[in-house]
Amino acid sequence: MHIPVLQKEIISFLNPRPNKNFIDATFGGGGHSKIILEKNKPYGKVLAIEIDPDLFQKNNIQNERLILVNDSYANIEDILRENSFGPVDGILFDLGMSSWHIKESKRGFSFKRDEALDMRFNPLKNILTAFEIVNYWPEEKIANVLSDFGQERFFRAIAKKIVQKRKIKPIRTTFDLVEIIKEAVGRQYQRQKIHCATRTFQALRIAVNDELNNLKRGLDSAKKALEKEGKIVVISFHSLEDRIVKNFFRNNQQSNNLKVVTKKPISPFIEEVKENPSARSAKLRVAQKI
Numbered sequence: 001m002h003i004p005v006l007q008k009e010i011i012s013f014l015n016p017r018p019n020k021n022f023i024d025a026t027f028g029g030g031g032h033s034k035i036i037l038e039k040n041k042p043y044g045k046v047l048a049i050e051i052d053p054d055l056f057q058k059n060n061i062q063n064e065r066l067i068l069v070n071d072s073y074a075n076i077e078d079i080l081r082e083n084s085f086g087p088v089d090g091i092l093f094d095l096g097m098s099s100w101h102i103k104e105s106k107r108g109f110s111f112k113r114d115e116a117l118d119m120r121f122n123p124l125k126n127i128l129t130a131f132e133i134v135n136y137w138p139e140e141k142i143a144n145v146l147s148d149f150g151q152e153r154f155f156r157a158i159a160k161k162i163v164q165k166r167k168i169k170p171i172r173t174t175f176d177l178v179e180i181i182k183e184a185v186g187r188q189y190q191r192q193k194i195h196c197a198t199r200t201f202q203a204l205r206i207a208v209n210d211e212l213n214n215l216k217r218g219l220d221s222a223k224k225a226l227e228k229e230g231k232i233v234v235i236s237f238h239s240l241e242d243r244i245v246k247n248f249f250r251n252n253q254q255s256n257n258l259k260v261v262t263k264k265p266i267s268p269f270i271e272e273v274k275e276n277p278s279a280r281s282a283k284l285r286v287a288q289k290i
Contacts, residue, residue, distance in 0.1 A: 004031040005096060005235055005282045006268055013233050013261065013286045016040045020089040023225070024048040025073035025218060028098045030061045036092075037063050047085045049073050051121045055100060072122070074214040076221035087227045093218065093234040095241050096278065109205060111197040114175040119201075119208045130204045134171045139163045149212070149240065150203030158184040158200060174201075202238065212240060219248045223257060226289040231261065233286050242283045249287040261286040 004010075010032065016022055016039035024033040027050035036046050048068045050056045056070040069079050073093065080086060102110045107118040108130060117130040133142065139159050146155035161184035162171065171177055181197045189196050206212060222232050232249075236242040242265065252258040265283035268276075 004094065005272070005276065005278070006266065006284050007032070007035065009266055009284055010092060010094075010233055010235070011035060011039065013231060013284075014090040014092060015231075016044065016090065019043045021045045021047070021085065021087060023076065023085075023088055023091040023222070025076065025091060025222070026050075026094045027059070027068060028055060028094070029100070030059060032092055032094060033066060034061055037061070037065055041065070045085070047079070047083060047088075049076070049079060052101070052105075053122060053124050054105065055098065058100075072214055073218040074221070076218060076225055080225055086225075088225045089227055089230045091222045091226060091230070091232050093215075093222075093232070095215070095235060096237050096282070099278075108174045109201070111174055111178050111195060111201050114173055116173060117171065117177060117204075119205045121209050126209065128208050130177075130208055131170075131172065133204060133207060134162050134177060135166050145207045146200055146203045148203075149206040150199035150201075151239070152199040152203060154185045154189065160184070206240070212244060215241060215244055216248070219245065223252060223289065228289055231286055231288045232258070233284070235282050235284050237278075237281050237283075242285070245285050249285060252287070256290055258287040259290055261288055 014022065016036045018040060020040050021044055022036050022040065024036065024046055027033060027048040033046050033048045045065045045067060048066060049071055050068065051072045053070055056068065059068055067083055067085065071079055106115050107120060108115040109119055117134065119130040120126045142162060143155045143159035146152040146158055152158065158181055161180050165171060165180050171180065178197045181200055185196050234245045236245055249258055249260045253260050262285050265285050268282055
């Protein structure tokens, strides 16, 4: 499962006290929820949200104070109403992918595994797949996705090559797409530290799941749901997410809705990165409701 990053810092900022209620907006394997439930007993509750129906079914935390919902954090307000949950003293967003998605879901999240181009977090509710984007979207639209969501410098070359190749045969698997990217970017880019498919895969995943718009909706809903002095704690893993969080906190501080607690994002110490390399890009930001 996804190894929780910056866990000590998260707990320090959330400060889950006895009998207080919290939202874990990104349940995953339940690591964060489990710790919060230890801290807020005997009567405090955790409302946990997991968008993936398969991960939702894998929950192994047996605790009557845990309310687990299979939905998107973009719908926090509806989820709270449907579950009569509150008051809310803190909300956590851990935007990192679980290793289960990469290693076990078989939905094409990793360029290291030969799988169907799916990339949906919730196949039961989302009809858009990465296969549809690369095989049916116009070249300009694909280029915009790679540029806007992946910050890929070779976005035009990759989009052009995708359109050329799909005229010959459908692009069905992750390995099909990786070979196309390698052709498009050339040997020099392939030898760089980051794999040449990294940004394209990130971009497609974000587009398929509408991640950035959902994050904006989730943050706004979280702000409304919080009690006074409650905190929003967010861990992001790429610059697009971090920018959204930073701007949301800053704008709401200017309008006197939130107080920014972390003037600069908190990053993991080198020891944590050595133990968990996926933590290297993590950035933690915190704001408190006024």
